[in-house]
Amino acid sequence: MTDTTTLRRYLTKGDLDPNLIFLLEDIASACRSIANLVRNGAFEGNLGSANAINVQGETQKTLDILANDEFERICSNSPRLAALVSEEVEEVTWLKEPEEGDYLLYFDPLDGSSNLDVNLSVGSIFAIMQVQADGDRNVLHDGQRQVCAGYALYGPSTILVLTDGSEVAGFTCHQGTGDFRLTHPDMKVPSETSEFAINTSRHRYWDAPVRRYVDECVAGEEGARQRAFNMRWTASMVAEIHRILTRGGVFLYPADSNNRDAGGKLRLMYEANPMAMIIERAGGAASTGFGPIMDIQPSGPHQRVPVILGSRSEVERLVEYHTEADSPEH
Numbered sequence: 001m002t003d004t005t006t007l008r009r010y011l012t013k014g015d016l017d018p019n020l021i022f023l024l025e026d027i028a029s030a031c032r033s034i035a036n037l038v039r040n041g042a043f044e045g046n047l048g049s050a051n052a053i054n055v056q057g058e059t060q061k062t063l064d065i066l067a068n069d070e071f072e073r074i075c076s077n078s079p080r081l082a083a084l085v086s087e088e089v090e091e092v093t094w095l096k097e098p099e100e101g102d103y104l105l106y107f108d109p110l111d112g113s114s115n116l117d118v119n120l121s122v123g124s125i126f127a128i129m130q131v132q133a134d135g136d137r138n139v140l141h142d143g144q145r146q147v148c149a150g151y152a153l154y155g156p157s158t159i160l161v162l163t164d165g166s167e168v169a170g171f172t173c174h175q176g177t178g179d180f181r182l183t184h185p186d187m188k189v190p191s192e193t194s195e196f197a198i199n200t201s202r203h204r205y206w207d208a209p210v211r212r213y214v215d216e217c218v219a220g221e222e223g224a225r226q227r228a229f230n231m232r233w234t235a236s237m238v239a240e241i242h243r244i245l246t247r248g249g250v251f252l253y254p255a256d257s258n259n260r261d262a263g264g265k266l267r268l269m270y271e272a273n274p275m276a277m278i279i280e281r282a283g284g285a286a287s288t289g290f291g292p293i294m295d296i297q298p299s300g301p302h303q304r305v306p307v308i309l310g311s312r313s314e315v316e317r318l319v320e321y322h323t324e325a326d327s328p329e330h
């Protein structure tokens with residue numbers, strides 16, 4: 001790969017607000033630092049649990065907390081960043097008196113953290129929105145208001161994927177210099193796919209439309225779909241979405257009878273919304289099964305929602321199944 005378009009060169013070639021560029025570069029630095037923490041976790045005694053429970057009632061890993069601290073420490077330098085909303089922190093962290101146009105950063109510092117101890121891929125996810133008016137401390141905006149979204153995948157290589165609403169671009173962290181270099185310009189989700197991702201151990205909890213969809217995929221050539229499907233589940237949303245962005249597929253973490261009271265599993269503001277923006281800008285679709293994820297009016301910073309996203313034709317099929325199951329004649 002001879003293209004040496006660095007993240008900085010890429011971000012400064014258009015007319016992005018310099019303060020947004022500043023923030024994106026800080027996020028990239030935080031991700032580079034988290035990649036190092038993850039890689040050196042075993043040497044520094046940072047694998048395993050932290051004996052702490054986060055706002056979601058989940059056991060925090062030591063690296064969940066360290067990754068959160070890196071985001072906070074590095075991004076707090078950004079002059080127009082007004083607030084941070086993190087998976088690991090219950091309250092919104094205000095950094096300054098909010099002024100119209102200031103940025104709001106929503107992030108999942110370490111996603112898929114159950115994979116840490118078994119040395120499989122994890123990542124970070126983020127979204128950026130803006131303060132609507134001077135003094136406005138509302139951070140609960142719908143996903144259509146995201147000005148930027150992205151993720152970093154800490155896999156065999158560290159890759160940062162982001163969109164400012166135009167194209168989706170991927171930057172690989174160069175092992176020698178630490179630069180993020182453009183390696184995946186204009187990423188597109190292939191529209192047709194024969195691969196799905198869902199935690200099938202939850203089959204007994206699923207609603208009829210999800211069962212129907214998965215059962216039809218599993219039935220292969222003999223079933224309604226008349227072709228064979230493949231299944232993958234890494235339990236790391238970032239890894240899952242990166243695979244779908246690269247070779248197509250559909251990802252489901254639906255509401256089911258076991259998680260419906262909580263709203264689903266994945267969090268709207270820093271998991272579902274940013275991934276929905278990336279997938280949609282790459283030509284895919286993102287839905288709860290009943291409507292676009294990015295149209296949801298949030299009710300809280302840690303709200304959970306059902307998530308179906310990926311190749312457009314499969315998401316549309318799933319929405320159709322949900323609509324049919326919901327109609328009076330069913």
Ligand SMILES: O=P(O)(O)OC[C@H]1O[C@](O)(COP(=O)(O)O)[C@@H](O)[C@@H]1O
Binds near residue numbers: 113238
């Ligand atoms: O363990 P399950 O039920 O398969 O859930 C896996 C899902 O949970 C998550 O790990 C949740 O993310 P966190 O690790 O940030 O809590 C997703 O990345 C993944 O898709």
Ligand SMILES: [Mg+2]
Binds near residue numbers: 108
């Ligand atoms: Mg997560």
Ligand SMILES: [Mg+2]
Binds near residue numbers: 064087110111
């Ligand atoms: Mg997390």
